[in-house]
Amino acid sequence: MTASGDLACLKTANLSVRLGRALVVDGVTLELRAGELTALIGPNGAGKTTLVRALAGLLRSTGQILLAGKAIGELSARERARQLAYLPQGHVFHWPMSVAAVVALGRHPHADAFSPLTEADRAAVERALAATATDKFADRAVTELSGGERARVALARALAGEAPILLADEPTASLDPRHQLVVMGLLAEAAHRGGAVLAIVHDLTLAARFAGRIIVMERGRVVADGAPRDVLTIKLIAQVFGVEASISDSDVGAIPILRRPL
């Protein structure tokens, strides 16, 4: 695909991030496209979270980040938040607010902070609750929910802003197998509806199964970027993850099977 086109919602060129003295993200050039679920994989400490936080505008970086054709620094925090939703790791809720109230926080970039939600806001919240099947317990306190339910509420909050870009940091971490599939399915749906979705994923099987595209990071650099079948090779898994693997063709794609650490 050519580097141009209206489909590129977010582009970076030579993006680098320093945390203290360490160069954690080192010259990353990539683009996220509408309608595509991209999995960002890589070993611990590869710089995935730092890259995603920089893309979300939460960290100082050098190089270029273009959001809908504009440099991210030229956008106000509110404009940026309307373009891009960020779902951090851990699904944190500090106060026992209701599920509906938490999901409505996703409308923060749209609402005038002191006026009540508009009809459009309410409709977006309803859609996010319905899409994640969290509407059934919308009046419960988030702190009373199970891990899987919390993950869905956190995702609903990120979806409620209806931003064209969604960045999710390990959305399936610490979830049971069923909820891992549910959450990845919801991210794929969000992409299907036209969103550009980037998710950090540690489970290579999930990445291969759901993502249309996989970006591999190692020591701050992007070392592979492409379709799962082309990226997740026995050689790459050995080199990047230090794991001996085999690839099993199945009706859900070419799925890597991890055999032993090298």
Add this chain to the structure above:
Amino acid sequence: MSRVALERSTHGLILGLVGLLVVLAFISLTIGPAGLSPLAALTGLIDGDGAAGLIVRSIRLPRTLLALLIGATLGLAGAALQGLLRNPLAEPALFGAPQAASAGAAFVIAFGYAGATSFAVPVAGILGALVSIGGLVMIAGRRASLTVTLLAGLALASFAGAATALILNLAPSPYAALEIAFWLLGSLEDRSNDHVLMALPFFVASWLLLGINVPAFRALTLGEDAAASLGVDIDRTRLMVVVGVALGVGAAVAVAGSIGFIGLMAPHLVRRRVGSDPARVCLPASLLGAVLLIAADIGVRLIPSNPNATAIELKIGVVTALIGVPFFLVMIFAERRALEGASS
């Protein structure tokens, strides 16, 4: 937290608290050593004529207004600090703010830089509170546990207490030192309308700075990163809350000495009724703070003190601490798992 508490409207509670405030304010205006009847006190307040008018308008009214303003400010300051740090145990007094404000105010008074109703007193108090709250929020940083935060607050409060003691020791006049020592215990006795006018601008500034950050407190329930990604400027919010709390607590200390734990109790009690959404907590917590402080101030006037020392009332700061500290201990007990988990 029950489901009912999450959805119950705050209107009824707000109306109830306002009604209670009116009643308590009236009671507060009708009691005092002059022994005016409630009717005489009310007519005195309205027409301002004669001795009754003088007593009510220039002695009882400022006392009542200060209890209301300071209580509301402390209730809101507690709720705001809790919103910023996402923790129900945050409270200016536990962070050493009144103690540091006292040290600042004591310094300018003890060394004769300012009279007791000069603007220099609240300004010095505010600077003291700014140092302690600012220091604490810096130490708490992005991820410090509640344990670290409270320990740092303890250290700051102890240091401020020692600094105040040092100032009293070095004060040129031993009589002034005694006066200051009593004033530091917190009291609304013998305050004038000058005190109200001196503190009011700082209180209003405090309310504005804290009030406009209520939407940010809501977003912060998702953590700092998620709130920032929603367009909240975290650094600006932090700065505004630190300055807002310092303005409120510093000015309160300057006129009434050290009054603690209103900021802990009021939001906590409100949450039991309306749930934890900061948007629903802040206004009722402020009203309940005013209710608590007026009630406490009525209490100190009704509790009989030693008849040999009729001039000395029980200090209101002593009362709020006597109630607030056991309250805090019960809250620690309830939150001990979070405290032991050491990450908030």
